[in-house]
Amino acid sequence: MFELIGIPPQALLGQLFLGLINGSFYATLSLGLAVIFGLLHIINFAHGAFYMLGAFAAWFGLTHFGIGYWSALVLAPLIVGAAGIAVERLLIARISGLNVLYGLLLTFGLALVVQGLVRNFYGSSGLRYPVPADLAGGKNLGFMFLPWYRGWVLAISVVVCLTTWFVIERTRIGSTLRAAQENPGLVEAFGINVPRLVSLTYGVGVALAAFAGVLAAPIYSVQPEMGADLLIVVFAVVVIGGMGSILGSILTGLGLGLIEGLTKVFYPEASNVVIFVIMVVVLMIKPEGLFGSAQ
Amino acid sequence: MTDTSAPIGLTAARATPAAERDPKQLQRWIFVGLFLFLCAAPWFAYPIFVMKILCFALFASAFNLLFGYVGLLSFGHAAYFGMASYVAAYTAKFWPVTPEIAILLGTATATLMGLVFGAIAIRRQGIYFAMITLALAQLVYFFAIQTPKFTHGEDGLQGVPRGYLFGIFDLANDMTLYAMVLAIFMGGMLLIHRVIHSPFGQILQAIRDNEPRAISLGYRTQRYKLLGLVLSAGIAGLAGATKAIVFQVATLVDVHWSMSGEPILMTLVGGMGTIFGPMVGAAVIGVMQNYMQGLGSWLTVTQGLIFIFCVLAFRAGIVGTIGRLIRRDI
Numbered sequence: 001m002f003e004l005i006g007i008p009p010q011a012l013l014g015q016l017f018l019g020l021i022n023g024s025f026y027a028t029l030s031l032g033l034a035v036i037f038g039l040l041h042i043i044n045f046a047h048g049a050f051y052m053l054g055a056f057a058a059w060f061g062l063t064h065f066g067i068g069y070w071s072a073l074v075l076a077p078l079i080v081g082a083a084g085i086a087v088e089r090l091l092i093a094r095i096s097g098l099n100v101l102y103g104l105l106l107t108f109g110l111a112l113v114v115q116g117l118v119r120n121f122y123g124s125s126g127l128r129y130p131v132p133a134d135l136a137g138g139k140n141l142g143f144m145f146l147p148w149y150r151g152w153v154l155a156i157s158v159v160v161c162l163t164t165w166f167v168i169e170r171t172r173i174g175s176t177l178r179a180a181q182e183n184p185g186l187v188e189a190f191g192i193n194v195p196r197l198v199s200l201t202y203g204v205g206v207a208l209a210a211f212a213g214v215l216a217a218p219i220y221s222v223q224p225e226m227g228a229d230l231l232i233v234v235f236a237v238v239v240i241g242g243m244g245s246i247l248g249s250i251l252t253g254l255g256l257g258l259i260e261g262l263t264k265v266f267y268p269e270a271s272n273v274v275i276f277v278i279m280v281v282v283l284m285i286k287p288e289g290l291f292g293s294a295q
Numbered sequence: 296m297t298d299t300s301a302p303i304g305l306t307a308a309r310a311t312p313a314a315e316r317d318p319k320q321l322q323r324w325i326f327v328g329l330f331l332f333l334c335a336a337p338w339f340a341y342p343i344f345v346m347k348i349l350c351f352a353l354f355a356s357a358f359n360l361l362f363g364y365v366g367l368l369s370f371g372h373a374a375y376f377g378m379a380s381y382v383a384a385y386t387a388k389f390w391p392v393t394p395e396i397a398i399l400l401g402t403a404t405a406t407l408m409g410l411v412f413g414a415i416a417i418r419r420q421g422i423y424f425a426m427i428t429l430a431l432a433q434l435v436y437f438f439a440i441q442t443p444k445f446t447h448g449e450d451g452l453q454g455v456p457r458g459y460l461f462g463i464f465d466l467a468n469d470m471t472l473y474a475m476v477l478a479i480f481m482g483g484m485l486l487i488h489r490v491i492h493s494p495f496g497q498i499l500q501a502i503r504d505n506e507p508r509a510i511s512l513g514y515r516t517q518r519y520k521l522l523g524l525v526l527s528a529g530i531a532g533l534a535g536a537t538k539a540i541v542f543q544v545a546t547l548v549d550v551h552w553s554m555s556g557e558p559i560l561m562t563l564v565g566g567m568g569t570i571f572g573p574m575v576g577a578a579v580i581g582v583m584q585n586y587m588q589g590l591g592s593w594l595t596v597t598q599g600l601i602f603i604f605c606v607l608a609f610r611a612g613i614v615g616t617i618g619r620l621i622r623r624d625i
Contacts, residue, residue, distance in 0.1 A: 043422045094607055100422055101368045102606050105563065108556065109602025116595030232433045232552065235426040239419070269441060276434040280415055283427065287418035 007265055013144040015261045021150050021219070023257015024157030027250045028212040029234045031161055034243040035168070036205040038181045039198055042092065042103025047234070048227025049114040050206040053080050054213025055222045056118060059129050069132035069218075076214045081207030088202040093195065111228065119224040126221025153215050160211065161250045168246055177201065236279040242292020252290060318624040319492055322570055325625060326485070329571075333477055342469045343541070348581040349480040350538040351561065355573035357530035358558035360487050363568030364496065365523040366503035367417075368425045370555050371432030372531050374412070375405035377550030378435060379532030384452040384545035385445060394458040394466055398479070398536040405532020406525055408435075413524035417517055420506075429552060436550045451546030455539060472541060479537050483530050488570055490526060499523050531558075560598055563605040566612025571625055575613050 029047060036044045044050075057076040061067030067075065087110065095102045131149045138147035168174040180187045180194055188194045213227070220226055241252030256275050264271040282290065336345050354376055361367050383401030386392050392400070416427045439446045446452065457466035466472045490496045501509045502516045509516050539545045548554060557580070558573070565576025580598075587594045605612065611619060618625045 037422075043426065091603065091607065098610075101425065102610070104368065104370075104422055104425055105559065106603060106606040108559075109599040109606065112556070112599030112602065113596050114599075116592040116599060119592040120596065228552070232429055236430040236433075239423060239426055239430065272437045272441075273434050276430050276437075279427070279430055283415050283418050 010144055012265050015265045016258060017144065017146070017150065017154075017261070019257045019259070019261015019264070020154055020254060021257070022260060023254040024154050024161075025212050025216060025230065025253075026234055026237045026257055027161050027253025028157050028208055029230070030237045030241065030249045030253050031164055031246065032205040032208040033234065033238055034246065034249050035164070035208075036202055037243050039177065039201045040088075040092065040096075040103070041100050042107065043100075043235075044202075044205065045104055045107035045231070046087075046110040046114065047107075047206065047209050048229075048231030049111040050080055050084060050227070051209040051213040051216070051230065052118065052222075052224060052227035053083070053114060054210025055129070055217040055220075055226065056122075056127075056213070057210070058214045058217045059127050059222045062129065069214075070134075073211070073214050077207040077211040080210035080213075081203040084206035085199045085203035087206075088199045092202065093198070096198075115224045115228060122224070124224055126223040129217035129222055131218040149218060153219070157212070157215065158250075158254075160208070164208070165246045165250065233275055236275050238289075240275075240279050240282045240289060242289025244289075245291040248291025321623055322488065322625060325571060326481075326488070330481060333480075337470065337473050342473045344581075344585065346473060346476045346541045347538070348578050349476055350534050350541065351557065351581060352574035352577035353480050353483045353537075354531050354534035355558040355561035355565070355577045356484060356487050356570075357527045357534060359562045359567060359569075359573040360490065360530065361523055361527035362559075362562060363572075364491055364503060365499045365520055367420075367520065367524065368422075368559075369416075369428040369524075369527070370425045370552070370559070371412070371428035371430075371435075372528075372558055373550050373552060373554035374428075374432035374435040375408055375528040375531040376535035376538075376554060377439070377545070377547075378408060379405040379535035380539040380545040380549045381439065381446055381452065383536035384455040384539040384543075387458060387540060388452060388455045393462050394460055394475075394540050397458075398533065398540060401536025401539065402529055402533045405535065406529035408532075409525040409528020410521070413521045413528070417520045417524065429555070432550070432552060432555055436547070436552070439547055439550045446545075446547070449547065451544055451548075452539075453544050455543040455545070457540055457543065466540070476537060476541060479533065483533055484570075484574070487530065491570065495519070495522075556598075560602060562612075563610075564601060564612055566615030566618070569612070569614040569618060569625055572612050572614035579613070 029051060033044055033047055036042065036047075054076045057079055058069070058072035061072050061075065062069075091106060091110070092103065095106060135149040135152050138145055138149075138151075140146075168177060176187065176192060177197065180192070180197055184194045209227075216226070237253055237256055238249070240256065241248050243249070256278065259278065260271055260274055263274040270277070333345070333349075336342075354372070358369065358372050361369055379401035381401075382404045383397040386400050387394055387397035390397075412428065412431050416424055416431065419427055440448065457472060459465055460471070460475055464471050464475075466475065491500075498509065498514055498519050501512075502514070502519055506516055509519075535549060538549075561576035561580050562573045563576065564579055565574065566572030580601075583597070584594060587597065609616075614625055
């Protein structure tokens with residue numbers, strides 16, 4: 001096997017793989033942000049809180065009701081998605097038509113409330129969620145050790161992201177959605193209930209975040225701030241990629257995860273900030289983002 | 296589709312004929328009253344607490360200069376506030392400088408950061424600007440974590456000496472310190488007031504209300520926005536540096552993203568785009584924080600609820616609502 005500047009390939013590939021895992025979370029979350037932004041024109045600051053709620057719902061179900069991982073993977077996004085729809089109906093719908101910045105402020109407040117409540121009842125120390133028994137262990141591939149669970153996370157994230165892309169770009173419901181982004185008044189004239197479509201879109205967007213949260217629960221510890229810190233990185237990812245293209249969001253997320261992994265190998269001190277630095281560079285060269293279009 | 300790019304803030308009050316009268320005169324009288332009130336304040340309130348509110352009032356007013364008058368929502372003002380706080384604390388503790396020099400150095404650092412960050416962030420607008428400033432502030436946060444020699448990591452810089460102002464006045468005396476903080480606060484507020492009513496400030500507001508039109512009138516709006524941001528960052532830094540001397544600490548809390556939320560909340564509560572709104576908001580939130588100190592994360596929940604309430608039902612804020620009632624810009 002090859003060796004790069006004294007870095008054993010095991011470590012290199014291991015870190016790259018970890019990077020891809022992080023990248024799949026960036027991709028799933030930035031995808032949800034882009035879907036919501038497309039129709040609602042708001043940046044959902046509560047996205048990280050919904051991601052945390054997904055992880056937390058999985059932990060809560062397992063601890064108090066013995067609901068297993070696989071059921072949680074379905075139930076948590078459904079519950080959180082339903083909560084998202086309620087939030088959209090009760091709060092966000094009331095500010096449609098106002099300056100977009102109000103949406104950011106409203107969802108920021110929402111994130112504070114959700115995080116504060118969870119911290120109040122369960123503290124800020126991490127709660128442990130075990131790796132599901134079916135996916136425990138892993139396999140030595142010769143060049144690196146592949147834990148089954150992480151392989152599963154990467155695979156299912158890519159599947160979910162591509163499915164979302166397919167639904168939006170290649171199906172009838174997706175074309176309705178895109179039409180509603182372009183001209184909601186006209187779509188409404190065709191007899192489509194646009195406000196309901198908006199609520200559902202928000203629900204699906206936050207359900208995606210909750211799904212990512214359940215996936216993350218066995219990897220990272222479940223704690224109230226897990227989403228907030230991640231969301232700031234995802235914001236940078238969104239700025240780098242631009243929110244114009246679904247596939248662009250997925251590629252940017254995975255790619256930046258990989259770069260972060262590489263940085264961890266070669267210059268670990270910078271791994272926390274490398275995505276922010278890339279954001280600065282992209283803003284200098286192509287302010288509208290890699291896949292964005294100039295407004 | 297309704298126009299979601301409508302300018303943020305209050306433009307309604309300005310349309311009424313009564314508001315056509317020069318708002319500066321009333322504002323001057325309010326400044327005089329405010330000064331007299333603050334001179335008397337330490338006799339009926341705990342001076343340290345009043346100084347805390349003054350620092351945050353200046354911080355929120357600096358944020359509002361950018362948000363309320365230029366229309367740029369910065370989610371990263373903790374970077375300026377916190378870094379200035381670190382620099383002031385570090386220089387006051389380890390360098391042989393007097394406190395006013397330490398505060399000036401902190402302010403200068405924040406101003407410079409505003410210039411660099413501003414040059415990057417004003418390339419995008421609206422929500423992108425908010426996300427970029429948040430990301431840049433997070434960069435500063437990680438910098439603070441990873442340079443323990445400078446920031447002393449989790450412990451922060453503690454036991455910062457208050458020192459002697461100009462090498463003469465002993466700031467260990469709370470009243471002397473209060474006089475200095477009051478002077479800094481009034482100076483900062485009058486500067487903001489002056490900027491807003493200057494031709495420069497009028498152009499900033501024109502950019503907020505309709506940027507393409509300002510461009511078509513021949514203004515280089517990017518430069519104006521950048522200068523607005525630099526001023527805002529500098530004044531936020533002044534507030535942070537002063538806070539470091541008053542409380543004799545600078546910690547990671549000062550650069551954390553939650554600190555960026557504080558001036559936003561205060562501005563919303565008090566009234567964005569008003570001169571006196573942010574300081575009223577700072578007083579309200581400061582008093583609330585003081586009463587809820589032992590309640591831990593219920594404070595976060597309450598602040599979140601206030602955010603939601605203000606956005607949904609109270610967008611004019613306290614001072615903005617009063618301004619509408621008396622039909623004056625205050």
